[in-house]
Each structure stands twice: as structure tokens, then as C-alpha cells.
Amino acid sequence: MHIAVVGLSHRTAPVEIREKLSIPEQNMKISLKTLTGNEQVLEASILSTCNRLEIYTLVRNQEKGIFAVKDFLSSHSGLPQEELNPHLFTFNQEEAVSHLMRVAAGLDSLVLGEGQILSQVKKMVRLGQEYQSMGPILNRLLTQAVSTGKRVRSETNLGTGAVSISSAAVELAQLKLGQAQGLDELVSLESEKVAVVGAGRMSRLLLQHLQAKGCSGVTLLNRTLKRAEGLAADFPDMRIDCRLLDQLNNALVTSSLVFTSTAAEEPIIDASRLKTISINGSLRLIDIGVPRNISADVEAMPGVESHDVDDLQEVVSRNQEARQQIALQAESLLNEEGRLFLEWWESLEAVPTINKLRASLESIRSEELMKALSRMGPDFSARERKVVEALSKGIINKILHTPVTKLRAPQTRSERQQALLAVETLFALDNSDQQDD
Ligand SMILES: NC(=O)c1ccc[n+]([C@@H]2O[C@H](COP(=O)([O-])OP(=O)(O)OC[C@H]3O[C@@H](n4cnc5c(N)ncnc54)[C@H](OP(=O)(O)O)[C@@H]3O)[C@@H](O)[C@H]2O)c1
Structure with a gap:
């Protein structure tokens, strides 16, 4: 799965092109539905403002997913691909995350640091949630972009001067x-x-x-x-x-x-x-x-x-120079927020193994519990049964805590893959799947 953004802005397209791409709020629902109706597009959200139209997506396959979004933009605007494509930008993965953080902070705006863009990013989140075009990945990314936009404005001087x-x-x-x-x-x-x-x-x-x-x-x-x-x-x-x-x-x-x-x-x-x-x-x-x-x-x-x-x-451009200096203050904060999101996104790679490990231990626990309880016979009270059950769950959770934390912790991709392989091998996780079948 890939995160990608395809769009255009005042940097890449004149107003006569941008206005053809603009999507009014009343057309958002159908546009999001069309996008997510494509089998390549797993999650989507649209940022439509006077200076930009950007489509953030989680796609199954990078090339095919981006093609699907460009195709949507072409049919929505009525502009043939060869006329539209020179105005479009595409960013993938880290670059897409970093671009969104910059946009939310107002660093990509015509008027550097202007405040309206943050409300427009919030609106994109609200509409994506309302029309259920976003899943956990874009939800997390866009919510983090909103909090980054707020942080930049409260922790730097970028928002001062009421620019718009x-x-x-x-x-x-x-x-x-x-x-x-x-x-x-x-x-x-x-x-x-x-x-x-x-x-x-x-x-x-x-x-x-x-x-x-x-x-x-x-x-x-x-x-x-x-x-x-x-x-x-x-x-x-x-x-x-x-x-x-x-x-x-x-x-x-x-x-x-x-x-x-x-x-x-x-x-x-x-x-x-x-x-x-x-x-x-x-x-x-x-x-x-x-x-x-x-x-x-x-x-x-x-x-x-x-x-x-x-x-x-x-x-x-007459008063941009002073603001450029202030914008520099925001850069490290944006990098930090982008890195936090990417760490979370990469840690998701561990989720299937963690789920398998949890399921495997849970099946051992419940099997052993059943055996023990049947040996205890009817003299064992309901309260005592509950205590034993809670004890067995507590032991499993304690055992899982350290490996789960380590598997999800920030690390290089190859380190994580080695650790995942070790867990799967030691606990025979794939074998246990086959036995279940
Ligand atoms: N928000 C931004 O950051 C931003 C920045 C730069 C440029 N813009 C552009 O500025 C324009 C206004 O944005 P906004 O955020 O101020 O919008 P807004 O708060 O939603 O206000 C819309 C205004 O447009 C009027 N209007 C809507 N449809 C109309 C129609 N068919 N004929 C005549 N008037 C109509 C509304 O009149 P009623 O009161 O009668 O509904 C209202 O006065 C938009 O084109 C937008 O792209 C916005």
C-alpha cells in the first residue's frame, strides 16, 4: 500500500486551469465516492481551495493508483490528460507526508503562513470522515497534519500579522x-x-x-x-x-x-x-x-x-522575505511530525504478526484453562473460575507486552523484518495457521 498525493496549486497551474479543477462542497460526496469506487484507491480525501486541488490517497499499487486519480481529475475537469498533466504534481510516501505537513502549516501557501488553509485541511478531514472515504491511515495522517498546523502557529511566529x-x-x-x-x-x-x-x-x-x-x-x-x-x-x-x-x-x-x-x-x-x-x-x-x-x-x-x-x-513577493525567515523556524517541527507519522505507519507492518502471535497464545491459554477447570470439577466456585481465568489472561498479556512493544518500536525496515521473522519462526505462527485450517 502506498500513500500518494496528486494535485495542482498556484505554483504549478494558473487560475484558469485551477478553476476547472475546483470541487465545491456539494460535489465532494460524489467525487470521493467515484475515487474510492476504483479498486486501486483504498482511501481518499480531497483538499479543494482557491489555490490548490489535492487528492490524498492510499492506493494498492503506486503506478495504477496514481493513474486512476489522474484519470478522475481529467474527466472531472474536462481537460484531456495531455493538457492537464503538465500542471499536476505527484508525491509518494515520505514526500506526500511532508508536503501535507507543509500545506497545513501554510508554508506552501501563496501568502506564507496564512491561516485559512488550516480550516480547509480540517474541512477535508471532516468531509472524508462524514463520507467515509478515509480509513485508519489517512485519518491518522490528516489528523496529525491538523495538529501540526496548530503547533506551527502556536510555537512559531508564522501565524502572526493576520496574513490572508x-x-x-x-x-x-x-x-x-x-x-x-x-x-x-x-x-x-x-x-x-x-x-x-x-x-x-x-x-x-x-x-x-x-x-x-x-x-x-x-x-x-x-x-x-x-x-x-x-x-x-x-x-x-x-x-x-x-x-x-x-x-x-x-x-x-x-x-x-x-x-x-x-x-x-x-x-x-x-x-x-x-x-x-x-x-x-x-x-x-x-x-x-x-x-x-x-x-x-x-x-x-x-x-x-x-x-x-x-x-x-x-x-x-514584496514582503515574503521576512516571512521566509520565520518559515525556517517551522521546518524542524514539520520534520518531527512527519517522522512521527511515518514511524507509526511503518510499525503497522508488525500488526499481522502481532495478531497471529496473540491468537496463538490465546488459543493455548483457553485450551489449557478448559483442561484445568474440567479437572477441578464442580467444587470450584464461579468466583474461583473467574480468578483463574483472569490469572491466565494476565500472564498472556505480560508475556506479550515486551515483544509487541519492541516489534512496533521505531527501527529500520530490515531490523523489523528480521524480528518479525524470528517471532514467526520461534512461535511457528505460519504453521499454527495451517493447523487451524
Ligand atoms: N476561504 C479561503 O481561504 C479563500 C481564499 C482565497 C479565495 N477564496 C475564494 O473566495 C470565494 C469566497 O470564499 P469564502 O470562503 O468567503 O466563501 P463563503 O464563506 O462560503 O461565502 C460564500 C459567498 O459567496 C456567495 N455566493 C455563493 N454562491 C453564489 C452565487 N451563485 N452567486 C452569487 N453569490 C454567491 C454567498 O452568498 P450567500 O450569502 O447569499 O450564500 C457568500 O456571500 C471563493 O471563490 C473562494 O474560492 C477563498
Whole structure:
């Protein structure tokens, strides 16, 4: 059995490819079912975020299992393998474990150390458990990745500074505004007329960062007005004008800066919409949705400047150096967590022998107990029988304790195999199997 991850991320694929692979939560159940329906895939879980789609699996055969996952990705995205494969990465065994630990810690994120990825890894665990696509191996691996993500954030400074895609989006707006004024620096957004489309988690973070960067008023548009109003209520010091999404055109006319962060699967702003309105001066659009909320065709519109999630790279690389230093602090912790998982995974090799040894001793114990009890005759009370039975079980458990601990303890593969062979030979474990048959 092999652990493998196949996927793509902002490092290997542009947003126009990533959005084709994205799997919304409502499609997770069927996707996991399709994957585990393949005889090669024993366990599976899917991490789908704006910057990555990764499928973690336990496969029967490495080559065939990975092929099955790639085949799934191709048919799910509608992209032929030859178009998709150059964007995919594959990691096996130790590398897959190490990759997951890095992802959970935020070290593989566009915004180094961002916190949302940990909630997304937790969601992957929850969905895998709910839809029963994970067994003991992935369960252990992913649960350990979540605790590693938490450890990294509590034991290093990586999580400090409230970094997120949303904070980078606000910084990109500041940078672009500065560049329009001939400055290569982040400038205040105080004079901007800002609209935010969407009222979910990312919009909440957008509002927090907009407020922190001097923006005092925002038009907040959402499909559901109540949710926008609920979000606005959490920002009592900001003027937030809540509108239904059907007033989007009006907001586009009156705004100079518009952020979009909805989970819509199709663009909600495109050139044909913009052609029907008269843009007041210039309009800067920043879209952090994946799939994108703003169609690429708006770039041809005069007076419109549009950026998607991949454009955040420009602002992210400006302050990445300091964070890289902090990321180094996390590396040894990640190595330690990865090693602990691998030790546990390797120790599983001893389980069949331990089970056989336990079964063999148990059969001797119960046979000898029966003989002894029958010799004692009816004078032996039920309580005395129980004491003798407990004594026999206690002796077996004590005998087993040391060899079981030693067989499962960290050691090289050849050391463990030698020890397993010795136990099987000395206790004639394979022979006893045959006798049972
Ligand atoms: N979470 C992250 O870390 C992260 C990071 C970067 C980018 N993103 C991207 O940002 C977007 C929003 O993510 P989120 O985590 O904030 O999501 P979320 O908390 O689930 O909120 C979803 C938002 O999208 C709206 N929405 C859903 N379907 C819609 C549709 N068909 N038409 C119009 N509005 C629709 C919802 O409106 P209602 O209130 O009416 O349901 C809600 O405002 C996604 O595209 C995601 O990929 C997320």
C-alpha cells in the first residue's frame, strides 16, 4: 500500500486551469465516492481551495493508483490528460507526508503562513470522515497534519500579522493606486469608493483589512441581504451600505474599487455587463474568487483595470522575505511530525504478526484453562473460575507486552523484518495457521 498525493496549486497551474479543477462542497460526496469506487484507491480525501486541488490517497499499487486519480481529475475537469498533466504534481510516501505537513502549516501557501488553509485541511478531514472515504491511515495522517498546523502557529511566529489572501488583495489595491499616482508604495484607500461583493469568510477579512487601511465606508453586496447585514453589524465603526446583488450595476457605476469574493461558479461581472453601464472615471476590480467571479474579457474594457488571485503574487513577493525567515523556524517541527507519522505507519507492518502471535497464545491459554477447570470439577466456585481465568489472561498479556512493544518500536525496515521473522519462526505462527485450517 502506498500513500500518494496528486494535485495542482498556484505554483504549478494558473487560475484558469485551477478553476476547472475546483470541487465545491456539494460535489465532494460524489467525487470521493467515484475515487474510492476504483479498486486501486483504498482511501481518499480531497483538499479543494482557491489555490490548490489535492487528492490524498492510499492506493494498492503506486503506478495504477496514481493513474486512476489522474484519470478522475481529467474527466472531472474536462481537460484531456495531455493538457492537464503538465500542471499536476505527484508525491509518494515520505514526500506526500511532508508536503501535507507543509500545506497545513501554510508554508506552501501563496501568502506564507496564512491561516485559512488550516480550516480547509480540517474541512477535508471532516468531509472524508462524514463520507467515509478515509480509513485508519489517512485519518491518522490528516489528523496529525491538523495538529501540526496548530503547533506551527502556536510555537512559531508564522501565524502572526493576520496574513490572508484578503489582506494581500487589499494591499494589491493600495499598490495599484500608488502606482497610478507614480509611487511604488502602498497608499491609503481613504479616498476610494469601495464595494465588496460577497459576504462570506473572505469578505469579512476584506472588511477587516479595508478598515485597517483607512477605508471608512463600503458598499457591501450579497445574494442574501440578511447575511450582508449580519456581517456589517460586526463592523460598527465602518459605514457599510448593504445591497442585494441585483444592484451590482449601480455599485459598479458609483465605485472606484470593487472586490469580489463569492463562491459563484460562473463570473458575475463580465464585459457584456460593463458595456451596459457608464463607468465613472476608472474602475479597479480585484477578484479573489476561484472559480473567478470576474471574466477575463473585462480587461479589454476602457477605464477598467482587473486583477485576479494570481496577481496577488506581485504584492506577496514584496514582503515574503521576512516571512521566509520565520518559515525556517517551522521546518524542524514539520520534520518531527512527519517522522512521527511515518514511524507509526511503518510499525503497522508488525500488526499481522502481532495478531497471529496473540491468537496463538490465546488459543493455548483457553485450551489449557478448559483442561484445568474440567479437572477441578464442580467444587470450584464461579468466583474461583473467574480468578483463574483472569490469572491466565494476565500472564498472556505480560508475556506479550515486551515483544509487541519492541516489534512496533521505531527501527529500520530490515531490523523489523528480521524480528518479525524470528517471532514467526520461534512461535511457528505460519504453521499454527495451517493447523487451524
Ligand atoms: N476561504 C479561503 O481561504 C479563500 C481564499 C482565497 C479565495 N477564496 C475564494 O473566495 C470565494 C469566497 O470564499 P469564502 O470562503 O468567503 O466563501 P463563503 O464563506 O462560503 O461565502 C460564500 C459567498 O459567496 C456567495 N455566493 C455563493 N454562491 C453564489 C452565487 N451563485 N452567486 C452569487 N453569490 C454567491 C454567498 O452568498 P450567500 O450569502 O447569499 O450564500 C457568500 O456571500 C471563493 O471563490 C473562494 O474560492 C477563498
